[in-house]
Structures are given as structure tokens and as C-alpha cells.
Amino acid sequence: MxxxxxxxxxxxxxxxxxxxxxxxxxxxxxxxxxxxxxxxxxxxxxxxxxxxxxxxxxxxxxxxxxxxVEPSQVQKRLVSALIPEKLTGTTPIVVSELYGPLMVVLTLIAVMLAGMKVTGQTVQEGTLMGTAIGTCFGYWIGASVFFFGLAYFCDTKLSPIEVLSLCGYGLFGTLLCMGLSTFLITSASNLFFYATWGVLGVSSAFRMGYIFLDRTAVRKQGVTVAVVVASVHLLFILYLKFVYHKTYEAAAKINPIHVR
CATH class of the missing domain: 1.20.5 (Single alpha-helices involved in coiled-coils or other helix-helix interfaces)
Incomplete structure (x- = not known):
């Protein structure tokens, strides 16, 4: 124990x-x-x-x-953007593709910038480049939204991507008008510009309007949509030629930088 x-x-x-x-x-x-x-x-x-x-x-x-998309397809679509199907008797085809329109817009921006270099003047701090980008992309997107809204109310059978593609390819006519009138004819006469505007600009605008007309159920509404779309397209070309460049020519006179 x-x-x-x-x-x-x-x-x-x-x-x-x-x-x-x-x-x-x-x-x-x-x-x-x-x-x-x-x-x-x-x-x-x-x-x-x-x-x-x-x-x-x-x-x-x-x-x-x-x-x-293949580059060959883009080339064919660029050519077809200048030839209305009404003249060829073929059925209008609208593609849902954005590569070609994006390249057209970027090239148009480059042409506008080069056009100011041809005049020998530019603006400080990249203002010209920023405005060119804003103008081209703003028109492409803004006009597409406006066209789609108009098509929606008029019962036009086009999707938003198709409208973007159609509007972007339509700018190819604008690109040719601005490029040819800027680099081929450098005189003060605007006769050559009006010739390109009357041929290339009108043909691309007519094709856009005809597609909207063809996709609209009621013909009267389709004619209204077609006229508005074609008019906006043609007025934008005139804006780039006479308003946009005049604005920067005035700005360059205030603060010129001579490009050598």
C-alpha cells in the first residue's frame, strides 16, 4: 500500500x-x-x-x-462594295464580317493624316491623329447605330453586325474619293474630287441604299431608309473634304509646324 x-x-x-x-x-x-x-x-x-x-x-x-476571313474574300467584297447588285441583276448579299471594314477605316485614317502632310502643315500634340481616329471610328460606329435604329423601326431585316459590315465596306468608296483627290490631283480645283464623288461615292451609297431597300418588307419605308442611308454616306464624304480639312488648315495657320 x-x-x-x-x-x-x-x-x-x-x-x-x-x-x-x-x-x-x-x-x-x-x-x-x-x-x-x-x-x-x-x-x-x-x-x-x-x-x-x-x-x-x-x-x-x-x-x-x-x-x-481570307484576304481574297476581302478583295472581292471591296470590289463588290462599289458595284450595286441592281446593275448586275444579282441578289444582294450582306456578310457578317468585321475584318475588312476595320482595315478600311484604319486606311482611311492614314489617308486623312497623309493628306495633311501633303499640305505641309500639321498640328501639335497629336491632335490631328486623335481627331482623325475619332472622326472615322465615330462615323462608322455612330452611323451604323443610326442605320440599325432606322432599319429596326422600318422593319428592315438586317442584324447589327451586318449593318456594321455594310457601313464599313461602304467607306471604301469614301477612301478612294479622298485618296485619289488628295494624291493624284493637288491643285486648287475640286473638279476631280467631284468626279470621283459622283462615280465612286454615289455607287457605294447606291449599293448601301439598295440593300436596305431590298431587306425592307414595305417598299415605301424601304425607299425612305435607302434615301437616308445614301444621303448620310455622301454627306460624310463632303464633310471630310471641305469641313474637316478646313478646320485643321485654320488650326495650322494659328500654330503652324512646317513638315520637311
Whole structure:
């Protein structure tokens, strides 16, 4: 038999190691739990980043079919943009493609900038470039929105992408008018410009208007849409020739920089 002191000592001796091991087990359990929580947070963060990346790729992938086109097809569409189907007797075909129109708009911007270089004057701080980009893209997008709204109210069967494509390819006539009148004829006479405007500008405007007319159920409404579309297209060419350039010629006289 043990004495009372010895029994207390034995009980305390038995208790202390048990208490220490229990504390170690609890600390190990907390550490494991924290690691699992951190791993879970990292997994959630990685998953969310992956979902965002796939979502962005998906949004870009939506636009891919509108830019998937062969250069030979773009060349044919540029030529057809100047030849109304009414004259050839063929059925009007509108494509849902944006690569060709985008290249036309970018080339038109380059022609406008080069046209100011031909005059030997420019404007400081990139104002000319910014305005040229804003003017061309603003017309392409703004006119397309306006044409689509007009077509929607007149029950014209054209999708927004088709209107964008049609308006963009229609600017090819504008590009030729501005380019030919700027680089081939540098005199003060505007006779050559009016000739190109009357041939290339009118033919591209007539084709756009005819397609809107052909896609409209009610002929009276179709004629209205066609006239408005063709008029806006022709007026934009006149704006680029006589208003846009005059504005920057006046600005260049105030603050000229001679290009050598």
C-alpha cells in the first residue's frame, strides 16, 4: 500500500505527461486546420482566376468568327462594295464580317493624316491623329447605330453586325474619293474630287441604299431608309473634304509646324 503523499505524487506524475501530450495534440490539430483553410483559400482564389481567364477567352472567342476571313474574300467584297447588285441583276448579299471594314477605316485614317502632310502643315500634340481616329471610328460606329435604329423601326431585316459590315465596306468608296483627290490631283480645283464623288461615292451609297431597300418588307419605308442611308454616306464624304480639312488648315495657320 502507498502512503497518501506517494499516491498524490503518483497521480500528479501520471497527470502531467498526459496533459502535455494533450496540448501537443491540440496544437497539431490547430496547425493542420489552419493549413487546410489556407489551402482552401488558395484553391478558391486559383479557381476564380481560372474562371476569369476562361471567361475573357470566351468573350474574345465570340468575336473570332467575324474576323476569320481570307484576304481574297476581302478583295472581292471591296470590289463588290462599289458595284450595286441592281446593275448586275444579282441578289444582294450582306456578310457578317468585321475584318475588312476595320482595315478600311484604319486606311482611311492614314489617308486623312497623309493628306495633311501633303499640305505641309500639321498640328501639335497629336491632335490631328486623335481627331482623325475619332472622326472615322465615330462615323462608322455612330452611323451604323443610326442605320440599325432606322432599319429596326422600318422593319428592315438586317442584324447589327451586318449593318456594321455594310457601313464599313461602304467607306471604301469614301477612301478612294479622298485618296485619289488628295494624291493624284493637288491643285486648287475640286473638279476631280467631284468626279470621283459622283462615280465612286454615289455607287457605294447606291449599293448601301439598295440593300436596305431590298431587306425592307414595305417598299415605301424601304425607299425612305435607302434615301437616308445614301444621303448620310455622301454627306460624310463632303464633310471630310471641305469641313474637316478646313478646320485643321485654320488650326495650322494659328500654330503652324512646317513638315520637311
Amino acid at each position: 502507498y502512503s497518501e503523499d506517494e499516491s498524490v505524487t503518483l497521480e500528479m506524475g501520471d497527470y502531467e505527461p498526459h496533459s502535455e501530450s494533450q496540448g501537443q495534440d491540440q496544437g497539431f490539430g490547430l496547425t493542420t486546420e489552419m493549413q487546410s483553410q489556407i489551402a482552401g483559400k488558395m484553391f478558391e482564389l486559383g479557381t476564380s482566376k481560372a474562371k476569369e481567364a476562361f471567361s475573357l477567352y470566351g468573350r474574345i472567342d465570340i468575336l473570332r468568327p467575324y474576323f476569320d
